[in-house]
Amino acid sequence: MGTAPPARERAPDYPRPPRLEPSTRRVRVVLGGVTILDSTRCWRVLETWHPPSWYIPAEDFCAGSLLRAPGASFCEWKGEAIYWDLVGGGSRAARAAWSYPSPTPAYAAIAGHVALYAGRVDACFVDEDQVLPQPGGFYGGWITPDVEGPFKGAPGTEGW
Numbered sequence: 001m002g003t004a005p006p007a008r009e010r011a012p013d014y015p016r017p018p019r020l021e022p023s024t025r026r027v028r029v030v031l032g033g034v035t036i037l038d039s040t041r042c043w044r045v046l047e048t049w050h051p052p053s054w055y056i057p058a059e060d061f062c063a064g065s066l067l068r069a070p071g072a073s074f075c076e077w078k079g080e081a082i083y084w085d086l087v088g089g090g091s092r093a094a095r096a097a098w099s100y101p102s103p104t105p106a107y108a109a110i111a112g113h114v115a116l117y118a119g120r121v122d123a124c125f126v127d128e129d130q131v132l133p134q135p136g137g138f139y140g141g142w143i144t145p146d147v148e149g150p151f152k153g154a155p156g157t158e159g160w
Contacts, residue, residue: 009147011049017077018047020107027054030122032089036065043110045078049152051134051141054126055113058099062088066114069095078107084114086121096120098140118142 023044029037039060044052058066069083084097097116100107117140118124119133126144134141136153143151150157 007146009046011051011141011147011149011151014046014048014050016048017106018045018050020045020109022109023054026125026127027056028125029086029116030088030124031065031086031093032091033122034062034089036062036086036088036121043113045107045110045115047077049150049157050139051143051147051149051151053115053140054142055099055110055115058112058114061114066097067092071095073098075100077104078110079104084116086116091122093120115140 021044023042024040027037027039027042028035037056037060039056041057041060043055045055046052065087067085067087069085071083073081075081078100079102081098081100083095084099086093086096097114099114100110103110117133118131124131124142126142129144132143134143134151134153139153141151
C-alpha cells in the first residue's frame with residue numbers, strides 16, 4: 001500500500017511573508033546521471049505566487065557535490081544568500097544552489113540547508129514525482145503535481 005498523496009495546494013494562497021514548514025517527503029537530486037542528494041529532512045518555503053523552494057541539510061548531499069561559488073544576493077525575508085556549484089557524475093552545474101548561512105531569526109531553521117534550481121540539474125524528485133522548475137531563470141521553486149499556479153517567474157509576472 002502506497003502513501004496517500006498530499007492535499008493539493010494553490011501557490012496564490014501561500015502567504016507573504018513566506019511560511020517555513022518542515023517536510024519528511026523524500027527529495028532526490030540527480031546530476032551527471034548520479035544521485036547527489038537523497039533526504040527526508042527538508043524545509044519548504046511557501047511564498048505567494050511561487051511553487052515551494054526546498055531547503056535540504058548540506059550534510060545530506062554527497063561528499064564533494066557542493067562547491068562554494070562566487071557571488072551573493074539579498075532576500076528581504078531571509079537575508080544574505082551565498083551560491084554553490086553542484087558536482088556529480090562528471091558534471092558541474094554552476095551557481096545551481098544557494099543557502100543562507102546566517103538567515104534572519106524567522107528563518108533560522110534553514111541555516112545549514114541548501115536550496116537548488118531544479119532546471120540546472122538532470123532531475124529533481126519529491127517522493128516519486130519529477131519536479132518541473134519554476135518558470136524563468138531567477139526563482140528556484142519546484143512544481144510538483146500537488147501544487148497549482150499560476151506561478152511568478154514567466155515573462156510579464158515580475159510585478160505580481
